[in-house]
Amino acid sequence: MPEHTAALAWRPLTVEDAKASADLLNAIETADRIGENYTEEDTRQELVDPYADLERASLAAFDGEVMVGYMKIRHKPTATEVHRVVLDGGVHPDHRGRGVGAALVDAGVAAAKVVHALHHPTLRLVVDVHKAEHIAGVADLLRSRGFTPVRHFGFLHHPLGAATPTAPIPDGLRVEPWSEGADEDFRSVRNAAYRDYWDATPLPADAWRNKIVNQTFRPDACFLLRVAASGTPVGVLVTQTWEADTATTGVRDARFMIVGTHPDHRGRGVARALVDHALRAVAAQGYHRASASVDSASPLGAAGLFEKAGFTPTMRHVRWALEV
Structure with missing residues (x-):
C-alpha cells in the first residue's frame, strides 16, 4: 500500500x-x-x-x-x-x-x-x-x-421566466398534484414507465421512500396524469430540490427526477404535457431554474422532449462499467 x-x-x-x-x-x-x-x-x-x-x-x-x-x-x-x-x-x-x-x-x-x-x-x-x-x-x-465507458447522460437546465411553454393537457386526461392517497399510483406508473429504460429496475416501496419521498421531495411540484373517465394513472413527474444547493448558489432549482408515461399510453403527448405543466407550476412557485438528466441513447427520445420544452445541455456524465 x-x-x-x-x-x-x-x-x-x-x-x-x-x-x-x-x-x-x-x-x-x-x-x-x-x-x-x-x-x-x-x-x-x-x-x-x-x-x-x-x-x-x-x-x-x-x-x-x-x-x-x-x-x-x-x-x-x-x-x-x-x-x-x-x-x-x-x-x-x-x-x-x-x-x-x-x-x-x-x-x-x-x-x-x-x-x-x-x-x-x-x-x-x-x-x-x-x-x-x-x-x-x-x-x-x-x-x-x-472500466470502459458504456453510456452518456446529459444534464440540462431551463431558466424559468416569462417564456414557459404552454402545451395543454391532452383531451380525456386530467392532472393532479401528489397526495398521500395517490403515492402508490405515482410509484406504479414510474415502475411501468421505466420498465424498458436501460438499467432501470422497479422501485420497491422502501427504496421509493428512501430515494424519492424524502427531504428533497416537493409534493406541490409533482404531478400525475389520469384518464378522466376511469381514473387510470398514465403519466408521472416527480420534482426534487436540494436545499444545500440553494443555500450555496442562491438558485432554487426544481430537478425533474422522474418523467414517465405508461407504455400503453405513449404517443399522446403525456410526458410533454407533464413537463410543460410542471415548468409553469415551479415558475409560479418561485423557482429560478428547472433541470433534468437524460440518457443520450434513450430510444424514447427524452433529450428531444426536454429540448423542445426549452432545456439546454450544460454537462455530461459518463457511465463506466466493469464486468466482473
Missing part, C-alpha cells in the same frame, strides 16, 4: 458519518463543480438506503477526524440476467493523486462481489460508476482498473 494510504485510518461507513460525509462531498464540489451540495440530512438519507450494505460494502478513509475518501456499493433489489451494482465514491481534493482513489475503487469491486453473491449469485455482475465527464483523473483511474 502506498505510504499516504497506509497512514490513513480505514473503516466501513456508518450512519454516524453523515456530517463527515457531507463535509467531504462539499469539499469535492468546490473542486469538481458538478452542482451537488449536501446537508448532513442529505448524506444521512443515503447512508440509510436499504440497498446499501455499509458493513459489507463500504469503506471510508480518515485523516484524523476528517473523512478524505469513501466508497459504497448499492445493489439492485431485483435483476434479470445482469446485476448492475453502483459504485459511488470520491476523494478530497487535497488527497488526490496519492493512491486513495485507486484503493477505494479496488475495494469497491471486491465489495460488489460480496453483495452480488448474497443477492443475485446466478446472474452476471457488472459494476457501474457514474461520474461527470470533466472531473480530472477519473477516466485514467477507471480505465486502469478495467
